[in-house]
Amino acid sequence: MKLDRRAFVKLIAGGVGGTLLSPLPWKMADDTAIWSQNWFWRPSPERGGATTANTVCQLCPGGCGVRVRLIEEKRAVNIDGNPSHPVNQGGICPLGAAGLQYLYGPSRIETPLQQTGKRGDLETLKAISWDEALEILAIKLRGMRQKARGLVCVSGKREGTLPELFARFLHAYGSPNYNVMPAAADAESVGLLVSQGNSSPLGYDLENSKLVISFGSGYIEGWGAPNRMMMAFGHWRSNPKRDRSKIIQVETRGSLSASKADEWVAVAPGTEAALALGLAQVIVSEGRYDRTFVGQYTHGFDEFRGLLRRNYTPEEVAAITGVEKEKIIGLAREFAGTKPAVALSGWGQGRMQGSMYDFLAVQSLNALVGSLHKPGGVTRTPQVPLAPWPKVVLDATSLTGENEPRLDGSKGPQFPLPAQLFHNLVKNINEGNPYPAEMLWVYEANPAHDLADVQPFLEALNKIGTLVSFSSFMDETTQLADLVLPGPTYLERLEDAPIPPGLQYAVFSLSQPMLSPRFETRHPGDVLIQLANSLGGNVGASFPWSDYETALMERVKGLADVGRGQVADEPGLQPWKDGQGLQLAPNYDSFDDLWEKLTEHGCWFDTSEAMPSWESAFTTPSRKFEFYSQKMREVGIKGNELIYLPHFKPVELAGDPRDYPLLLMPYETMVITNGPVANPPCITNTLFDFQLKGNDSFVEVNPKTAAKMGLKEGDRVALQTERGTLEVRVHLTEAARPAVVFIPTGLGHSGFDSYIKGKGVNANMILVAQQDQVTGLASWWGTRVKISKV
Amino acid sequence: MSGNKSNGVRYGMVIDLDKCTGCMACSVACQQENNVSFREDETDKLRSITWLEVFYLDNGKPYPEHRRAYMPRPCLHCDSSHHPYPYPPCTFVCPVNATHRDEETGLVNHIPVRCIGCRYCISACSYHARYFNWWDPKWPEPMEKMLTPDVSTRMRGVVEKCTMCVHRLQLAKERAFMEGRRELHEGEYVPACVEACPARAMTFGNLLDPHSEVATLARGPHAFRLLERLATEPKVYYLSTQKWIRKLADNVM
Structure with a gap:
């Protein structure tokens, strides 16, 4: 047979067509893909029998029950919430879910x-x-x-x-x-001592509150026991419409807590306490307070009323806080008219400290409406009856x-x-x-x-x-x-987790070793x-x-x-x-x-300790809640009459406003840890690229402020305070109050591992702490700052 | 609900954005559950892998009317059924059948070893739910120990995405089978994100079961889906009483 040109072309075309019609090329492409992908260095997790064991997370004081999934009881491969633990009921926060990245993290210390x-x-x-x-x-x-x-x-x-x-x-x-x-708990315990006579930490009956007004607390951003708070939030939002609990956030920054609240009241920096006093003034002057409680169980109400009348009328408070007068009156009426209502104190995650008076101003609101030691209000955390x-x-x-x-x-x-x-x-x-x-x-x-x-x-x-x-x-x-x-x-040791902050019932949890220690470490208790x-x-x-x-x-x-x-x-x-x-x-x-059951389930709880009655709750010299603190007199604090009463005193911030025209305020978020451990890789993944990009962290600036200074989104700037200078980038957002620069805390590590080291800047380097002259406590919520393009 | 043939199971999710506190626990739990790899720099969002990404939304109003919300976005497991091609956009374009919808559950799966890395599905997906492995996954040495054997690690050059923790479905089915059951109870199979959510903002279950919580919520007056006008019929529903959020969901500016 002679192969002419025509036949040759036919053959080739037929061959190509035939091959393409056959599954061969597709199969081969697929096989090549599979073959070229399965390299031996791709980790292949070891298989084995899976078990789960209960323990308690210790990454923050929240004390959530967690379940650890183990393979052959040798490797921990997952952490989720323990549904039987009353504090978190199966929920888990991002830090808790990332716990294994600490256990197996590269920054562990292996020996002394x-x-x-x-x-x-x-x-x-x-x-x-x-x-x-x-x-x-x-x-x-x-x-x-x-x-x-x-x-x-x-x-x-x-x-x-x-x-x-x-x-x-x-x-x-x-x-x-x-x-x-140091934390806000320091100011809170002093405030409790002078107003109630003892410093037992507060427990909030939030799940039963109908109105919650939060004075700067990041109530869903890590305040109190984070999972419990988020669960309570979900619970408030689940109630049928008519019965829905309302939450009002008083804060300078448009945080997530502010956005998620039913109402956000934006106040001038550091003036939350003034607003609380303004509310108190309206409640008192309109006679909306709890007469039984105020009449029989408080001391110094007349002095407090006098102070409110003199200094905290709605007009004056409006001038301090920047909140409209009508709004202040409306908030006060709503707070006094809803039962039960409760006010929260402690800024951010509770690490940021206001003064004792900031706490007292908020707590006196709770006192005025009789929400102390009442369901849906605030009481003391019950004692866990551990043997001494x-x-x-x-x-x-x-x-x-x-x-x-x-x-x-x-x-x-x-x-x-x-x-x-x-x-x-x-x-x-x-x-x-x-x-x-x-x-x-x-x-x-x-x-x-x-x-x-x-x-x-x-x-x-x-x-x-x-x-x-x-x-x-x-x-x-x-x-x-x-x-x-x-x-x-x-995850490798035995340890108790006591009552999480802000809880209203008694809980005692136990963490136990899920695995034998990975390294030559020794239990600090044994040491x-x-x-x-x-x-x-x-x-x-x-x-x-x-x-x-x-x-x-x-x-x-x-x-x-x-x-x-x-x-x-x-x-x-x-x-x-x-x-x-x-x-x-x-x-x-x-x-x-x-002990055996505690080891298996991880948690003991008790509701038998009732809230103390108003007759027995206060151990002050007057045996009452003291608006006017005799305790302070008793310990020898001297000064004008004002210092014995809840009042608002503007903090003199560090820096001359002529040199440092703006205000720098730190903020805390759920996705940047502020505790003794730094962010693990999988939480850093959840940061937006306007929070962290490469090694640059961002500060939040209002677009109007930025426009005045000629700053655009992403511009690199130097933040200068009396303490020093940090280089950051600018993120323009309407969440930021004009003339205030918001900086996240928890970044800028120079320790730990390459997954977090060198990422962003550490705000703590340039914040200046101010000391309160009555209590001696420091606060660091604001520092004057100069911002310049680099 | 679309008219796909099924035996009465269509798994779907409802995410209540009013309850969502933006804590990111869902996203982190997902990464742990599914052996999602990470690199030293996780801030390049075009390169990082996040099966369940949480989006930032805001109402665009000036201070202090400004409000923000966070929107968790798993793979939406589209149920689109347009005649004559009843496929989700991603499976329709896959040249090697590496991704397809399981008509018994409605879940859109992705089989990395079949994937040839052409990334056609990534461009087809209207929701940015798919991610590409630009590098071989690498865990710092001791961290390989925390990898779960339930989900294979992926390799350089393939696409990956949320599977609704389909391995949990397998496990639940096997357990049910051991007990002599063919049907799963409500709540027997839930993805890791839903289980983790501390505010209980996420609900998962069978959308075709009219009595299931998820179906009840999806019928509610505040339920919506993302980019509904594309008719991709996502099986992930969102709830929000906020008008501005509902508007953003359909890109109506």
């Missing part, structure tokens, strides 16, 4: 470390054994026993047996200088230490009220006044990054002989440490017990337990002894539903049974 060179040089931070590390510390502590008061401790946690053990160690050793990281440990054994040194003045000057002659004054501590360490700080212990806190107005603290570190960090992660403070004693993460034993004497005698577990069990026995409450073992528990004072039949029969 000792700084052999210059502080902060990571090259010379050498791994040592636990025996060596404890020996080094014991020798130092023995050597400075005569200067025992120079041992200072900062705990990242406020409540729980671990912080208690640290406080106990200092007490036995002879130092009065136990501290926790035996008394600390004191020797001559620790007896002296007990009576030493605290280094921060709190409970001293100048500032007798507060339990601690963190910014004063920093100042006094810098000045070596009244005595030098010999050694600083930092327990799971990161003051070198998280402390507002952090630069003086960084300077103060140079004055401190030895810095010991008990962190699990290579955070900024740990990088500067001389000795690092790493603990296991919360303290071992250290005490090696010191011996009264310190050793104060720690009579073999390990932390024994110490913890000794306390938990108290729960079984009182025979109250239940282990939360079924989904859908809503302890707030039936109110307080409800006796639950215990679902355990002995301590062993209770």
Whole structure:
């Protein structure tokens, strides 16, 4: 056969057509794709039997129950909410859901470390054994026993047996200088002390409130126990329309809490308290207050009324806050006319501190409408009946230490009220006044990054002989440490989680090891017990337990002894539903049974402690709620009449307005952690690219303000305050009040891992904390700033 | 509901934007559940992978009338049924059948090993629900330990997207089968995002079951879907009493 041109073309065309009609090319393309994609370096997770176990999240004080999914009980692969835990009922926040990125994160510390060179040089931070590390510390502590008061401790946690053990160690050793990281709770506890006579933390019965007015609280952005608050929010929004709870947000910035509220009242920066007093004035002058409560259970109402009439008429408050007069009157009538209504205090996530008077102004609103210790109002968090440990054994040194003045000057002659004054501590360490700080212990806190107005603290570190960090992660403070004693993460250890902030019923939760520790870490409780034993004497005698577990069990026995409450073992528990004072039949029969069930389910709760009656609730000199504080007089605070009453005093912000024409205000969000740990990668993923882009973080500026300064979206600017300068980019948004620059906190880490290091700037570097002259407490919500294009 | 043939199961979701607190727990829970990879720089949104992305909305009004809202967007598992091509836009264009809608559940799946990375589906999707692996996924060494065996990791050069945690459906079905059941109870199968939501803003279930919570909510007066005029028939419904949010949902400016 002769192959002519025509036949050749036909053959080729037929061949091509035939091939294309056949599945061959498609199959081959597909196979090539599969083959070229399945490279061996693509991780292939190991399979195995899956189990779930309950524990409690410790990443914030919220105390949510979580379930951990384990493969062959070796690998943790997922964390979700425990539906049986009453605090979160199966919900989980982004941080909790990301917990495994901490457990397996690259910034974990694997062994004890000792700084052999210059502080902060990571090259010379050498791994040592636990025996060596404890020996080094014991020798130092023995050597400075005569200067025992120079041992200072900062705990990242406020409540729980671990912080208690640290406080106990200092007490036995002879130092009065136990501290926790500063927060709005400091101002709140002082405010409670002067108005109610005791500092037991507040519990809000929010699920039963019909009207909530929040004075700057980021109620869905991490205030209180975050999951509980978001659950309460969902609950408010689920109620049928007629019965719907209303939420009003008073805030300067158009935050998410402001947007999600039924009403947002935008106030001039730092004037929330003035608005609260304005509301109080209307309620009082129109006679809308709770006459029974005010008449029988309050002290100093006439003085308070006089002050309101003189200084806080709607006209005057409108001038201070920028809120219209009619609005103030309307809000007051609504607040007094809705039952039950409650007012929330504590700005942002509750880390940002206003003054004691800011708290008192808001709390006096609650008092006026009789919402104290009432369903749907605010009461005190019930006590968890844990058994006390035996008394600390004191020797001559620790007896002296007990009576030493605290280094921060709190409970001293100048500032007798507060339990601690963190910014004063920093100042006094810098000045070596009244005595030098010999050694600083930092327990799971990161003051070198998280402390507002952090630069003086960084300077103060140079004055401190030895810095010991008990962190699990290579955070900024740990990088500067001389000795690092790493603990296991919360997923690898036993620890209690006490009542979450703001909860109205009693909860005691237990985290337990889900896996054996990944590294040569040691439980901080065990470390303290071992250290005490090696010191011996009264310190050793104060720690009579073999390990932390024994110490913890000794306390938990108290729960079984009182025979109250239940282990939360079924989904859908809503302890707030039936109110307080409800006796639950215990679902355990002995301590062993209770411990076993606690270990399995993770939570004990109790509703039997009723809200205190108005007759019994106040332990002030008058046995009443004091608008006019006799307690302050009693402790010797002197000044004009005004200081004994809730009032509003504008804070004098740092910086000359001529040099620094704008105001810089920090803000907190759910997706940037502000605690001792930095953002894990999968939360950073959820940041918008107008919050963080590459390594640049953004500040929020109102478009009008920006236009005046010739700034456009994304422009790079320098933020300059008296403390220093940071370089950021500008995001224009109408959420920002004109003439105010809003900066997020929690970014700008220089520690941790490459997933967060160097991203954005740390606002704390340029914020300036201001001290209140009556209480000594610092506030840092605003600093004057200059903004210039770079 | 569209008239696709089905045996009475059409999984869908309702997201109540009034309840959503914008906490991002859904998005994070999704990443954990599905072994979604991350890189050192997660701020380049054209390159990062977020199966459940939360969008930022605002009403465009000046301070202090300004309001914002966050809108979680999983894959919407479009139920479009236009004659004669009853496919979601993405499956219609896939040249290698790597993505298709399971008509028994209504879920639109994506099979990474079949995907040839042409990204036609990405351009076809009206909701930016699909993501491309520009690089091989890499977890810092110890973090590989947290990968769940329920979902394979993907590879460089393929597309990925939300599956409504279809592996959870498999597991729930197997459990039901062990108990001698063929039908699942309501709530037996829910995706990780719905389970995580602390404000209980997300509801998941069978849209065809008129008594299910999800169907009841989807019928409500404030329910809407994104870009409804495209007739893609998404199976993810949103609820909002805010007019401006409902307007934005259909790009009506």
